[in-house]
Each structure stands twice: as structure tokens, then as C-alpha cells.
Amino acid sequence: TQLLEQSPQFLSIQEGENLTVYCNSSSVFSSLQWYRQEPGEGPVLLVTVVTGGEVKKLKRLTFQFGDARKDSSLHITAAQPGDTGLYLCAGVAKTSYDKVIFGPGTSLSVIP
Amino acid sequence: NAGVTQTPKFRVLKTGQSMTLLCAQDMNHEYMYWYRQDPGMGLRLIHYSVGEGTTAKGEVPDGYNVSRLKKQNFLLGLESAAPSQTSVYFCASSRQEQETQYFGPGTRLLVL
Numbered sequence: 001t002q003l004l005e006q007s008p009q010f011l012s013i014q015e016g017e018n019l020t021v022y023c024n025s026s027s028v029f030s031s032l033q034w035y036r037q038e039p040g041e042g043p044v045l046l047v048t049v050v051t052g053g054e055v056k057k058l059k060r061l062t063f064q065f066g067d068a069r070k071d072s073s074l075h076i077t078a079a080q081p082g083d084t085g086l087y088l089c090a091g092v093a094k095t096s097y098d099k100v101i102f103g104p105g106t107s108l109s110v111i112p
Numbered sequence: 113n114a115g116v117t118q119t120p121k122f123r124v125l126k127t128g129q130s131m132t133l134l135c136a137q138d139m140n141h142e143y144m145y146w147y148r149q150d151p152g153m154g155l156r157l158i159h160y161s162v163g164e165g166t167t168a169k170g171e172v173p174d175g176y177n178v179s180r181l182k183k184q185n186f187l188l189g190l191e192s193a194a195p196s197q198t199s200v201y202f203c204a205s206s207r208q209e210q211e212t213q214y215f216g217p218g219t220r221l222l223v224l
Contacts (some may be wrong), residue, residue, distance in 0.1 A: 004154075042218055
């Protein structure tokens with residue numbers, strides 16, 4: 001059983017569309033990170049959220065941490081082909097012995 | 113400043129063969145990690161190290177050994193490769209536990 005679930009698993013959209021991907025758990029996280037992994041490369045950190053209800057923006061990307069710190073969302077406005085990649089959420093929880101654990105990822109394809 | 117590097121980039125092994133994957137970081141990070149990434153499974157922690165001379169087991173340690181003789185290097189060994197070890201292996205490092213992890217480009221391993 002995955003401690004972190006991500007949905008959808010795959011997403012294919014046209015350039016210019018908006019999208020939201022989700023990261024969910026039954027556990028409470030002290031912090032949650034979002035990484036983007038491009039094909040053939042390692043993941044790169046996008047953002048870390050630590051406070052329940054926190055919202056962070058990174059250009060066209062908006063990240064939100066749930067009030068109960070059990071879930072998070074990533075919203076992309078006007079998606080670009082350069083947004084294509086695997087989006088991974090990662091969190092630290094007491095149930096993971098304070099180790100960072102990764103979700104399975106959402107694979108996003110933005111078609112020009 | 114190369115960040116995290118991994119060698120080799122790609123390797124094909126026959127069942128029962130052994131090999132060592134090398135990870136090097138030039139950021140003076142204390143923490144280093146080895147993950148494997150399989151479709152739909154996300155990143156799973158194999159072993160990690162909290163400093164030179166230390167190693168610890170992660171989520172999926174069986175069939176792997178590691179060594180951290182120098183702070184900048186973290187080696188992952190497969191003594192007797194099995195087809196189930198076909199995967200993409202990522203090394204990462206971080207300054208402190210739970211902080212941003214910096215990933216290498218990955219090693220693609222195929223065990224026949």
C-alpha cells in the first residue's frame with residue numbers, strides 16, 4: 001500500500017489548457033515537496049510546503065497544502081510543452097519514520 | 113560544480129553477475145541515498161547514509177549492499193543480479209535529512 005497516492009496517474013492535454021494533479025494520504029505530513037522529473041533525468045525540486053493551508057506560486061504553477069496536512073495539489077495554468085514530465089510528491093511523516101517518501105507520480109504530456 | 117553524478121549511465125547484466133554503481137557529489141552533503149524507480153511504484157529507498165562511514169537500510173534493501181568510505185562517494189553493489197533488479201537507479205544527496213534532495217541522472221540497469 002502506497003503511503004502517498006497521486007492522481008491521475010497519466011494526463012495528456014493540449015497546450016494552453018489548465019490542469020490539477022493531486023497527492024493524497026491518510027497520514028499527516030510535517031512537510032511535503034513537489035518534484036518534476038523530465039525523461040531521462042533525475043527529479044528536481046519545485047517547492048516545499050510546510051504549513052497547513054499554505055499556497056505557493058511558481059510562475060504558472062500553484063501548490064497548495066491541505067489544511068490537515070494530509071494532501072496537496074498542483075495546479076498548472078496555461079500548460080506549455082515544457083511542462084511535460086513526471087510530477088512527484090514527497091513527504092515526511094511519523095508513519096514513514098521521519099524519512100522522505102515518494103508518491104508514484106503523475107505523468108503529464110502537453111501536446112503542442 | 114557538477115552536483116550529483118552517476119556511473120555508468122546504462123548497463124546490461126546477466127543473471128548472477130555482479131556490479132557496482134558509483135555516485136559522487138561535490139556539494140559536501142552529509143546525506144546520500146540510493147533509490148530505484150519502477151513504473152507505477154515511484155521512488156523506493158534502497159539504502160542511505162547519514163555521513164562518511166555510515167550506512168542504513170531503506171525500504172527495499174534486499175539484494176543490495178552499499179559503502180560510504182568517502183563523504184563524496186556512495187557505492188551501490190549488486191552481488192548476484194536478478195531480473196527483478198531491472199530498474200532505473202537514482203542517487204541523491206542532501207545537506208540535512210528532510211531537506212531538498214539533489215538527484216543524479218540515473219543508471220538504467222537491465223538484468224537478463
